[in-house]
Amino acid sequence: MTNAIAIAGRQIGADFPPYIIAEMSANHNGSLDAACAIIDRAKAAGADAIKIQTYTPDTLTLKSDLPDFQITDGLWEGRTLYDLYQWAHTPWDWHKPMFDHARQADITIFSSPFDTTAVDLLEDLNAPAYKIASFEAVDLALIRYAAATGKPMIISTGMADQDEIGEAIAAARDGGCRELAILHCVSGYPAPAEDYNLRTLADMADRFGVVTGLSDHTLDNVTAVASVALGAALIEKHFTLDRSGGGPDDSFSLEPAQLEALCRDSRTVWQAMGEVDYGRKSSEIGNVKFRRSLYFVKDLKAGDVVAADAVRSVRPGYGIAPRYLDQIVGTTLRRDVAACSPVLMDDLAVSVLSQA
Incomplete structure (x- = not known):
């Protein structure tokens, strides 16, 4: 089993405090100033990294009103895929100022690329790692392309079965990735805690031999904090300044006080795990x-x-x-x-x- 990976010099694995990723996603709600404020608040809360998403509607889907492209239920009911991604995307010309701002704030920033052109953009910005989103875990060509950069990679496994996870890992390895982590994930927005089956974490670590963590879409921190006791070395949670902000992902994201609590409590659990010791403390x-x-x-x-x-x-x-x-x-x-x-x-x- 791989014991650890490193992103921007930070060691990540069972022997290190859990690595906390604040996922900005679409929570900038169309404002670069808001995006920079989210970066600052993630740093203040104690997160190790801020993560964004790099796509345009044209790199994700087709501009079509046909039934296949209609969202008929859930948070985004009534929109087409193209409309949703147009609303939610992070403009590519924001990436450099966001990367610059994060570096000034002394917090690691990286992204989820959704096609090869996104990887190219992020390489120009010297992104320290790549995250493959759950929905892209079956895009083996994209995984291989990102892996060829030689950067550490994190793959979310929402909706993927054992075979698909194995194929994604193999694609990453074949592409040249030597530092790989996978995230147990439920791709519901939000997801109920009972869907998470956290005992899967230990099995994933044993079965696939890579650093394992959790991408958590529940509405509070209980599932994420509990995952540390079951071996999660990374935790990713969506993060916003205001859950009532009205953006695509605000309603299931943590606010600053909750992110601060996650950073504090998950590290406390990790410290409490310790080792087998019957001696007097x-x-x-x-x-x-x-x-x-x-x-x-x-x-x-x-x-x-x-x-x-x-x-x-x-x-x-x-x-x-x-x-x-x-x-x-x-x-x-x-x-x-x-x-x-x-x-x-x-x-x-x-x-x-x-x-x-």
């Missing part, structure tokens, strides 16, 4: 003294035999461990002891350790 050291131990509950003299009613297991923990109680009962004292004093090995004429 640093935060517990100060509380060891409050564990139970054995204490005398009567005044006794040297030479007395310790009866069962003379000792108890109580807090604090300055005496010997309660597991020695049976061995202590019936032993003889070497010295006087007072009630409420801890039972110590030196109090006893015979070491109970040799009897344990």
Whole structure:
């Protein structure tokens, strides 16, 4: 299994904090200023990267009103595909100022190309990685073309079955990609949490041997945060300044406070996962003294035999461990002891350790 990839110097894998991608998509709503503001807010929230989409309506579909090209349900009901992509696309002449702005803000920016001309544009901008969208995961020629750049690649797997995922991975490898990640994804907008079947993440990592993450289209952060505990090394969520902004993707996107919470909480989960460790933790050291131990509950003299009613297991923990109680009962004292004093090995004429 591939343990890690790197994008713009940031290591991504199970041994590193989850890589958080804020997907701008169409949430600029036709404003370059809004696009730059989204970049700034993603950085402020703690995201590792901002991702955009590089297409025009003509690179995605045909300008047709025929039934095949009509959207008849869902968020975009009543539009044609061409109209939707005309509304949602990021103009190509915005790309350079957006890349420049992201670099000034010190946040990684890359894109999903939807055809070879988009890859060419992004190469001119020195994009550090490529993301293949779920709907394009079956476009093996596009995957090979992007892979030939030698850049790291992320492939979303929404709607793809095992064979199709395998074919996409093979195309990426054949094209020259050496750093590859795949994202478990449900291509519903929004998607219900129960559709995600997060246990699939571990199987994907084992089955395909690549870094694995989650592209999450649910309306909150619960699914994404939970995915970290199941091995997600990357998380992608749509991001907007205002969920009520009226754009194509606003309604199922995170707002700044939610993105900040995702960045914080997913990294907390990753830290909490740690490793298998039964040892005493640093935060517990100060509380060891409050564990139970054995204490005398009567005044006794040297030479007395310790009866069962003379000792108890109580807090604090300055005496010997309660597991020695049976061995202590019936032993003889070497010295006087007072009630409420801890039972110590030196109090006893015979070491109970040799009897344990």
